[in-house]
Amino acid sequence: MRRRFTAVVPIVAAALLATAACGSDDGDSQAADDGPVALTVATFGEFGYKELYAEYMQLHPNVKITERITKTEDHHKNLAAHLATNTGAADIEALEEGWIGQFTAQPSKFVDLSEFGANDIKAQWPEWKWKVGTSKDGKVIGLGTDAGGMAMCYRSDLFKKAGLPTDRAEVSKLWPTWEQYIETGKKFEAAKVPGAHFFDGPTVMYRSILGQAPVGLYDGDNVVVDSNPDVKKAFDLSAQAVTSGLSARAEAWTPAWNAGFAKGTFATLACPSWMMAYIQTQAKDATGKWDIADVPGGGGNWGGSWLTVPKQGKHTKQAYELAKWLTAPEQEVKVFQKYGNFPSTMTLYGDPAIKDFKNPYFNNAPVGEIFSKSVTTMKPQYLGPKAGDINTQIINGLTRIEQGKQTPDQSWQQVLTDVKALL
Amino acid sequence: MTQLATEERVVPRRGLLHRLDVKGSPYLYIAPFFLLFLGFGVFPLIFTAWVSLHDWSLLSEEHTWIGFGNYTKLFDDPAFWNALWNTVSIWVLSTVPQLLLALVLAHILNQRLRGQTFWRMSALIPNITSVAAVAIIFSQLFGRDYGLINWVIGLFGVDKVDWTANTWSSHVAVSTMIIWRWTGYNALIYLAAMQAVPKELYDSASLDGATSFQQLRKITVPAIRPTIIFTVIISTIGGMQVLAEPLLFGGNGLTGGSDRQFQTLALYLYEVAFGRFDFGYASASSWVMFLIIVIVAAINFGITSRLRRS
Numbered sequence: 257m258r259r260r261f262t263a264v265v266p267i268v269a270a271a272l273l274a275t276a277a278c279g280s281d282d283g284d285s286q287a288a289d290d291g292p293v294a295l296t297v298a299t300f301g302e303f304g305y306k307e308l309y310a311e312y313m314q315l316h317p318n319v320k321i322t323e324r325i326t327k328t329e330d331h332h333k334n335l336a337a338h339l340a341t342n343t344g345a346a347d348i349e350a351l352e353e354g355w356i357g358q359f360t361a362q363p364s365k366f367v368d369l370s371e372f373g374a375n376d377i378k379a380q381w382p383e384w385k386w387k388v389g390t391s392k393d394g395k396v397i398g399l400g401t402d403a404g405g406m407a408m409c410y411r412s413d414l415f416k417k418a419g420l421p422t423d424r425a426e427v428s429k430l431w432p433t434w435e436q437y438i439e440t441g442k443k444f445e446a447a448k449v450p451g452a453h454f455f456d457g458p459t460v461m462y463r464s465i466l467g468q469a470p471v472g473l474y475d476g477d478n479v480v481v482d483s484n485p486d487v488k489k490a491f492d493l494s495a496q497a498v499t500s501g502l503s504a505r506a507e508a509w510t511p512a513w514n515a516g517f518a519k520g521t522f523a524t525l526a527c528p529s530w531m532m533a534y535i536q537t538q539a540k541d542a543t544g545k546w547d548i549a550d551v552p553g554g555g556g557n558w559g560g561s562w563l564t565v566p567k568q569g570k571h572t573k574q575a576y577e578l579a580k581w582l583t584a585p586e587q588e589v590k591v592f593q594k595y596g597n598f599p600s601t602m603t604l605y606g607d608p609a610i611k612d613f614k615n616p617y618f619n620n621a622p623v624g625e626i627f628s629k630s631v632t633t634m635k636p637q638y639l640g641p642k643a644g645d646i647n648t649q650i651i652n653g654l655t656r657i658e659q660g661k662q663t664p665d666q667s668w669q670q671v672l673t674d675v676k677a678l679l
Numbered sequence: 680m681t682q683l684a685t686e687e688r689v690v691p692r693r694g695l696l697h698r699l700d701v702k703g704s705p706y707l708y709i710a711p712f713f714l715l716f717l718g719f720g721v722f723p724l725i726f727t728a729w730v731s732l733h734d735w736s737l738l739s740e741e742h743t744w745i746g747f748g749n750y751t752k753l754f755d756d757p758a759f760w761n762a763l764w765n766t767v768s769i770w771v772l773s774t775v776p777q778l779l780l781a782l783v784l785a786h787i788l789n790q791r792l793r794g795q796t797f798w799r800m801s802a803l804i805p806n807i808t809s810v811a812a813v814a815i816i817f818s819q820l821f822g823r824d825y826g827l828i829n830w831v832i833g834l835f836g837v838d839k840v841d842w843t844a845n846t847w848s849s850h851v852a853v854s855t856m857i858i859w860r861w862t863g864y865n866a867l868i869y870l871a872a873m874q875a876v877p878k879e880l881y882d883s884a885s886l887d888g889a890t891s892f893q894q895l896r897k898i899t900v901p902a903i904r905p906t907i908i909f910t911v912i913i914s915t916i917g918g919m920q921v922l923a924e925p926l927l928f929g930g931n932g933l934t935g936g937s938d939r940q941f942q943t944l945a946l947y948l949y950e951v952a953f954g955r956f957d958f959g960y961a962s963a964s965s966w967v968m969f970l971i972i973v974i975v976a977a978i979n980f981g982i983t984s985r986l987r988r989s
Contacts, residue, residue: 333953340737358956362738505823512824521824645955648932655937659844677758678955 291318293574298324298346300331302533303401303561304595308587312578319574328352338566339365345566347575351398353560356388357641360398363391367565370396372576380585380601384636389562398562399583402591403600404528405630406464406556408437409535411452412547412619414523418447424621428550434465434493437524437552441502444523453504456522458494458654460508463647464526465490467637468556473647474640481646481675491650491671495657495664505658514538526551528558529598529627536596536617548621555633560600598627605632642678649674724969727962735959737952742959749963759964761939762947763971765850769925769943770918773854773861778910780862785869786895799870802863813856814927821852821928843929849941856924861917865910872906873899908983915979919972920945944968 299305309321324346326334332355338345339362351359359366374396378386381400389398408431412422420443421427431437441454455461466472469486473479481487497503504522506513516522517538525531527548535546563579565572581587588599589609596615604610605628613624653671656662662670731750734743753759788799805813820827821842829839842848880898889897900907922945925935933950935942942950948968952961 336737336953336956358738362740364740365738511819512822515825642955648934652932652934652937659841659937661844661938677756 292320293318293571294320294322295348295571295575295578296322296324296346297348297350297578298326298331298335299350299561300326300328300352301530302595302597303350304591304597305582307594308582308590312581319578321578335359335566338568342568345568347565347569347571348579349564349566350401351562351564353388353404353558353639354644354647356398356562357639357643359564360389360391361641363393363395363397365567366395366397367567367569367572367576368395368397369399369565369576369579372573374399374576374580377580377584380583380603382600382602382631382636385560385600388636388639389564398564399579400600401561401563401583401588402530402559402597403631404467404530404557404559405598405627405634406467406551406558407527407529407623407626407630408524408549408551409527409531409546409618410524410549411520411522411542411545413545414449414452414520415444417449417452418444418523420444420447422547424547424549424619427547431550431552434552438493438497438500438502441497441524442500445501449523452520453522454502455497455504455524456506456513456516457503457508458498458658459651460526461497462490462494462651462654463558464528464551464556465493465553466647467528467558468551468553468634469637472637472639473643474638476638477640479640479642479646479675479679481650482672487650488668491654491668492664494654495667498654498658499664503658507655518542520545529596529623530559532596532615532618532623543617544619546617547619548615548623548626550626551630555630557631557634557636592624596623598631600631645678646675649678727965730958731962731966733959735957735962737956737958745959749960750967752960753963753967758939758942758947759944759967762935762942762944765846765925765935765939765941766919766921766943766945769850769853769857769921769941770915772850773857773921774911774914774918776854777858777862778865778907778914780858781865781869781910782895782900782907784862784866785873786891786899788866788870789873789899790891799867802866804863805860806864808860810860810923811927813860814924817852817856817859817924818928821855843936843941846940849925849928849936853921853924853928853941856928857918857921861914865914868906868910869903872903876902904986908986911983912976912979915975916972919968919975922946922949944971 297305297309305323309323313319313321331350332352335345335349335351336358339359377399385400385403389400390396408427410427415422415427420440421430430440444454466487469484469490471480471484471486473481473484473487475484504516506516506521517535518541520542525535527535532548539546563583565575565579569575583601585599585601585604585607588601589604589607591597592599592610593613599610610624611628612622614620615623650671652674653662653667656667656670657664730742732744732746734745734748784802788795788802792798819825821829823829823839823841823843826842828842833839840848842852876899880902881894884894884898921943925941925943925946926933926949928941929936933942933946933954935946939947944964945968948961948964951957951964
């Protein structure tokens with residue numbers, strides 16, 4: 257008797273739990289195309305879409321858009337978990353350049369946007385931007401939003417104190433190459449400006465130099481960290497800048513770094529276009545102190561995102577329509593002028609709305625012109641699925657040099673071992 | 680007589696229900712816990728074991744069976760041993776001072792104090808603060824250039840310490856956060872146990888001229904020994920799973936410093952699972968971590984139960 261009883265209880269309770277779980281079925285799975293549609297858009301950082309959502313909802317009264325913003329890293333991790341469990345993903349999910357390779361390698365989780373006619377608007381984007389958003393077997397996974405482009409941000413007030421030129425054209429002439437950038441840094445340090453060093457730290461510099469190479473960490477499917485001279489060059493130059501004592505030792509994206517923007521603890525910082533928005537929020541009171549010159553070594557790219565439509569969404573067609581609208585040239589101009597994210601839609605680069613745009617915060621620097629030049633002259637680079645982790649190991653190596661724990665040679669050897677362990 | 684007879688006839692039927700009630704109901708009452716435990720405890724455990732035997736990427740549809748491949752890889756992995764060593768180091772650095780401080784704090788709270796409830800409630804405040812907030816504030820305190828702690832030691836002519844850069848300094852900093860969060864919590868557990876110690880013992884000790892510290896050592900500690908053992912085991916299990924403090928202390932990145940100098944086991948697990956999406960390998964390390972916790976807890980139990988007998 258007792259044995260049977262104990263066996264029955266869990267079954268009954270389990271059945272109760274199961275029926276309770278069934279109670280929360282969503283009613284709108286059968287919604288027609290023109291019926292009310294609720295769309296969620298999940299992004300990270302600042303996409304500058306808030307005003308656009310309002311505009312879109314006015315144009316499409318049946319659509320209701322909810323936005324979900326998470327920190328970049330968490331955003332991509334959450335998405336991976338949502339895709340793995342086939343539940344919880346937003347209708348539109350943004351992907352960042354450093355992560356997109358991992359996701360386009362699994363195209364079955366996303367809607368092939370060419371089914372909705374995405375190929376018709378292909379001409380909006382430069383070839384490389386389109387390619388990164390496409391899977392190996394030709395499925396269109398993501399539509400490009402912004403692009404990085406490269407420039408060099410500098411503090412003209414600190415340059416003045418150090419006796420260096422402050423005009424952006426003259427500053428650009430100081431560093432046609434990264435070697436000359438380091439030489440300028442030595443001059444800056446020699447002037448001993450109190451509380452300030454020449455650059456923030458090795459992370460941003462390394463990523464910027466690497467972003468200028470035609471081939472980065474991956475050559476096709478192969479990781480070429482140990483054999484690609486351009487990776488070693490990016491490492492060596494950053495290490496050299498550190499060992500020359502130019503670094504303010506403010507590790508990127510830490511509170512010390514954030515404080516450094518406002519306090520002026522570093523005089524230069526390599527600037528992808530999205531960095532402008534970051535500087536403006538960190539150093540609100542420094543209007544006119546920061547300025548923008550050309551980046552050493554010519555054009556390059558760092559950053560940029562895509563909008564994707566996961567398959568598990570209920571309204572994939574409407575989600576595509578929204579993504580298409582958000583990435584259309586007219587909308588990208590609005591985002592650029594308000595937030596500084598540089599569009600990846602090529603048709604715009606000749607447009608006066610972009611080309612002639614000057615940013616008052618950066619001493620009216622012609623940012624439209626600077627970044628147009630940078631993006632059009634850049635050599636797009638393929639970022640493989642593990643690019644993010646490999647870069648972490650390399651940046652850790654540079655940090656060890658900065659912390660005085662290893663020489664550049666020791667550090668590079670350990671980087672190679674650490675990278676091998678990842679593969 | 681007839682009355683008695685009818686009663687006797689009724690008894691078997693009522694008796695069955697009654698027996699069912701007495702014997703069965705307790706199982707019904709405890710069933711919810713065990714069902715939840717089955718669903719959220721045992722099932723994930725077994726599923727993790729299954730995953731650990733595969734090459735299992737979070738994003739991929741295909742999961743290849745590789746047997747114990749993940750485990751052999753793990754035992755060859757210097758990053759894993761490094762994380763294990765860091766975990767043990769941080770655990771010792773945090774648990775020992777934490778429990779000693781908690782004991783002293785509880786002893787003080789056990790005295791007749793003005794505003795007793797206020798002090799006792801305050802002891803719990805660090806514990807109810809979010810761990811993220813604690814970690815962020817402490818990483819500011821331990822900042823190299825603008826940190827309060829470097830400023831204070833600078834007043835004594837000591838050089839600035841780059842807290843995140845070195846192994847020992849980062850372990851100290853992470854341990855400080857754990858101590859801050861958990862001392863009050865353990866103090867309250869000790870306090871509850873101390874309330875059960877007969878007051879007369881203290882009164883007569885006071886009459887004999889024993890100091891407060893002597894009373895703590897000779898009366899309180901022996902009397903609450905089972906509670907101390909309990910807190911040691913709980914802190915051990917907690918200490919083996921430290922994640923948020925080292926994660927947030929480094930500012931960014933999952934590697935716990937440039938040389939993994941403060942990456943704990945849980946943080947390494949997190950890096951593998953959600954940084955590289957390698958769930959097979961992460962599952963293997965979580966199983967090894969589980970076994971380590973079991974072993975450490977067993978050793979703990981062995982030592983402490985010997986202490987209890989002595």
